[in-house]
Amino acid sequence: MTAPAPSSAPSPALAIRPFEAGDEPAVVALWQACGLVRPWNDPHKDIARKLTEQPELFLVGTLAGEVAATAMVGFDGHRGWVYYLAVAPGRQRLSLGRRLMQQAEQLLTARGCPKINLMVRSTNSGVIEFYRKLGYAADDAVPLGKRLIPDL
Ligand SMILES: CC(C)(COP(=O)(O)OP(=O)(O)OC[C@H]1O[C@@H](n2cnc3c(N)ncnc32)[C@H](O)[C@@H]1OP(=O)(O)O)[C@@H](O)C(=O)NCCC(=O)NCCS
Numbered sequence: 001m002t003a004p005a006p007s008s009a010p011s012p013a014l015a016i017r018p019f020e021a022g023d024e025p026a027v028v029a030l031w032q033a034c035g036l037v038r039p040w041n042d043p044h045k046d047i048a049r050k051l052t053e054q055p056e057l058f059l060v061g062t063l064a065g066e067v068a069a070t071a072m073v074g075f076d077g078h079r080g081w082v083y084y085l086a087v088a089p090g091r092q093r094l095s096l097g098r099r100l101m102q103q104a105e106q107l108l109t110a111r112g113c114p115k116i117n118l119m120v121r122s123t124n125s126g127v128i129e130f131y132r133k134l135g136y137a138a139d140d141a142v143p144l145g146k147r148l149i150p151d152l
């Protein structure tokens with residue numbers, strides 16, 4: 001008997017692996033397309049710094065070999081952090097972001113990380129809703145920061 005057709009198109013097959021040196025132009029282009037590059041953060045310097053600390057947690061998702069998604073994950077011994085979560089604009093709403101975050105959570109859990117922290121701009125209601133659907137909730141804390149090394 002033939003199985004019934006699925007009610008919606010299946011999600012594309014995302015392969016997730018650590019960042020490789022040749023990925024840099026495509027990764028930076030993806031971050032620019034996703035609006036994640038800020039004037040005060042040089043993305044090339046951000047990549048170089050990440051490659052000195054837990055480079056195996058710098059995740060790249062590919063579709064048919066092409067870079068389609070990223071997540072820069074880290075564990076500082078107390079909390080896990082996720083930066084540069086990005087899915088190519090033409091590939092959003094296909095569960096790729098969810099899959100990348102599931103992989104990040106599995107890798108952090110395997111290291112004994114008890115909690116993930118991440119920061120989303122309060123005006124970015126769509127991304128907040130994405131994280132809410134993945135089980136994340138706002139903490140009662142004010143994010144503070146201090147720049148130690150200017151990029152520009
Ligand atoms: C945020 C982002 C990574 C989400 O990736 P995605 O692959 O589109 O998300 P998914 O398809 O896995 O969505 C998972 C769930 O969140 C929902 N969702 C995703 N984006 C949403 C949005 N903008 N508004 C409301 N809900 C959203 C989906 O509908 C889905 O819900 P469901 O469980 O009911 O099906 C992607 O939109 C992106 O790259 N945005 C630009 C970069 C960015 O802002 N990154 C975050 C930096 S903090």
